[in-house]
Amino acid sequence: MKHLVLIGDGMADFPLPSHDNRTPLALARTPAMDEVVRLGLTGLFSPIPDGLPPGSDVGNLSVLGYDPHTALTGRAPLEAASQGIVLAPNQIAFRCNLVTLDARCMRDFTAGHISTQEAASLIDTLNEHLAVGFGVTFHPGVGYRHLTIFTCGDTAQLESLQHVACTPPHDITDQPYASHLPKGPGSDVLVQLMRRSESLFARHPVNAARTSACSPPVTSIWLWGQGRTPAIEPYPSRFGIHGCVISAVDLVNGIGICAGLDPVRVPGATGYLDTNYAGKVAAALQALDRVDFVYLHVEAPDETSHEGRLDLKIRAIEDFDARVVAPCLERARARDDCRVFVAPDHITALSIRTHAGGPVPFALCGPGVQPDAATAYDEHTAAQAGLRVDEAHALLPHILTTPLLRPASLKERFWKCHT
Numbered sequence: 001m002k003h004l005v006l007i008g009d010g011m012a013d014f015p016l017p018s019h020d021n022r023t024p025l026a027l028a029r030t031p032a033m034d035e036v037v038r039l040g041l042t043g044l045f046s047p048i049p050d051g052l053p054p055g056s057d058v059g060n061l062s063v064l065g066y067d068p069h070t071a072l073t074g075r076a077p078l079e080a081a082s083q084g085i086v087l088a089p090n091q092i093a094f095r096c097n098l099v100t101l102d103a104r105c106m107r108d109f110t111a112g113h114i115s116t117q118e119a120a121s122l123i124d125t126l127n128e129h130l131a132v133g134f135g136v137t138f139h140p141g142v143g144y145r146h147l148t149i150f151t152c153g154d155t156a157q158l159e160s161l162q163h164v165a166c167t168p169p170h171d172i173t174d175q176p177y178a179s180h181l182p183k184g185p186g187s188d189v190l191v192q193l194m195r196r197s198e199s200l201f202a203r204h205p206v207n208a209a210r211t212s213a214c215s216p217p218v219t220s221i222w223l224w225g226q227g228r229t230p231a232i233e234p235y236p237s238r239f240g241i242h243g244c245v246i247s248a249v250d251l252v253n254g255i256g257i258c259a260g261l262d263p264v265r266v267p268g269a270t271g272y273l274d275t276n277y278a279g280k281v282a283a284a285l286q287a288l289d290r291v292d293f294v295y296l297h298v299e300a301p302d303e304t305s306h307e308g309r310l311d312l313k314i315r316a317i318e319d320f321d322a323r324v325v326a327p328c329l330e331r332a333r334a335r336d337d338c339r340v341f342v343a344p345d346h347i348t349a350l351s352i353r354t355h356a357g358g359p360v361p362f363a364l365c366g367p368g369v370q371p372d373a374a375t376a377y378d379e380h381t382a383a384q385a386g387l388r389v390d391e392a393h394a395l396l397p398h399i400l401t402t403p404l405l406r407p408a409s410l411k412e413r414f415w416k417c418h419t
Contacts, residue, residue: 001367002288002338003400004328005295007063008320009056009249010302010348012360012379016310024310024350025361026378028317032326033363033377036342039333040365041372041407043387044379045395047360048346054355055168056302057225059345060255064295065397066232074162074227075251079147082254082263083139087149087229092161094190095225096138096146097169098122100216101198106177109169109306110144112216113272118206119143122218125200134193141250143271148193148223160186166224170306171354182223190223197221234260235293239400243293246280252297261295271299273316277323285331288338293400298324305348313350332366339366341399342377359388364399370406389414 015021047062048054049069057075058068076093080086087093098119100108123140131137139147152158164187167180182190198220201207207217235241237260245256248269257263264283268276275298284296298320304312325342332338343362346355361382365371374385387410389395398413399405 001292001403002332002335003293003341004284004288004332004338005063005293005341005396006320006325006328006343007060007295007297008301008317008342008344009297009299010305010346010355011317011320011344012347012358013305013313014347014349014351014356015379016350023379024313024317026380028314028321030317030321030325030377032321032329033342034375036325036329036340036363036365037377037381038375039371040363040369041387041405041410042361042363042374042377042382042385043389043410044359044382045343045362045389045392046358047392048355048357049391050357053168054346054357056249056251056345056355057255060252060297062392063343063345063396064255064259065393065395065400066259067391067393071230071232072227073230075225076147077227077229078254078258079141079145079250080139080149080254081229081257082250083141083147085139085147085149088151090152090158092150092152092158092226092228094148094150094166094223096148097222097224098144098146098218099169099220099222101177101219104176104178105174106169106172106180107174108216109173109222110303111218112210113303114144114210114218116140116142118210119146119218121206122201122204125204126197126221129200130193130196134189136193142248145250146221148221157186160184161226162228164190164226166190166226168224168354169222173306173353194220194223230258232258234258236260239397241292241400243291243295244287245295245297246283246287247295247297247299248275249297249299256295261293262291272303273300273312273319275300277319281324281327284328288331288335296324296328301344302348305350306353308350308353310350329365337367339364339369339399341396359383362395364405368402368404370404372407387411387414
């Protein structure tokens with residue numbers, strides 16, 4: 001049995017009072033995802049367990065079948081794995097955003113979706129001027145997403161950095177940032193690095209060019225999401241299957257690598273509305289001929305939610321439906337040996353412009369999946385279907401290992417569901 005998992009990051013949302021309490025998924029035209037539901041079944045699951053922060057690290061670990069209570073050590077080490085960085089026992093990784101700050105507020109946690117090429121030049125400058133003095137190395141990623149690796153002199157420094165309180169920059173868009181700077185023992189070095197980056201970037205040629213082009217300048221780095229290398233059982237030994245992961249986001253690729261999935265790099269995959277949808281789908285369908293499991297992740301719905309743009313979120317959802325789900329579903333049906341699973345990894349709420357916990361809709365069709373009565377893919381329809389899986393990390397492993405999936409048997413298996 002083949003399995004094709006299609007993730008629209010942050011697609012789910014809360015009802016919008018200004019639109020008759022419909023969600024963006026309900027407002028968008030999604031015939032392909034509706035068809036997945038019509039051919040199979042739908043329900044709600046909760047990728048963000050109670051008490052854990054609602055991030056893509058937690059959400060994607062849950063979707064892939066890992067309990068984030070035990071599997072998550074931090075976001076940054078997962079991104080390090082994506083870049084082939086093996087952390088030594090005395091090293092800790094931090095996510096390093098390139099951001100735009102004004103005198104008081106976090107204006108843009110993406111610095112205007114700075115290009116990877118521009119960002120690489122800024123990261124080179126950080127390594128040239130800050131690496132030796134602070135015992136760190138900066139590693140370029142994609143767009144605004146990068147890494148800072150600390151090499152610690154002793155266990156006490158390692159432990160203090162692990163427990164520094166850091167705020168994700170996407171949680172404070174257009175909010176005063178001073179109270180959200182790193183706090184606690186070990187935070188001083190992080191704040192110093194962020195302040196030193198400001199002076200280096202102020203006179204950087206990349207920023208001069210961006211200002212001339214009326215693009216947001218990069219004013220600072222923002223450090224967060226720290227952690228050390230996690231230990232999770234890979235798919236080949238856990239399920240006896242081989243697979244791949246396709247994403248523009250280092251975090252998702254890193255989770256896949258830790259899970260024993262091969263990363264497939266697609267030129268032009270950006271993590272935004274301009275991503276190379278066709279290339280990602282082609283890579284997924286080619287991989288399906290040689291592996292049993294493909295995890296295809298699209299970031300655009302999440303990014304447009306962070307911008308607070310309903311129009312762009314609907315566009316991102318409709319692009320995901322038409323340019324990813326539709327061709328993948330067509331190929332899966334032609335093969336007749338492939339299940340298709342569609343879901344977001346968490347809510348990204350337009351109302352607060354960041355992630356939130358709560359149940360999100362999933363849809364599943366394919367061989368051995370008995371259809372239910374639902375015919376549309378959205379939060380309300382999924383709730384009406386009567387299947388709710390609170391321990392989301394148990395869902396995909398059940399799908400991977402169960403030949404016959406019926407709505408009634410799923411409700412019986414996941415006894416915490418609401419009927």
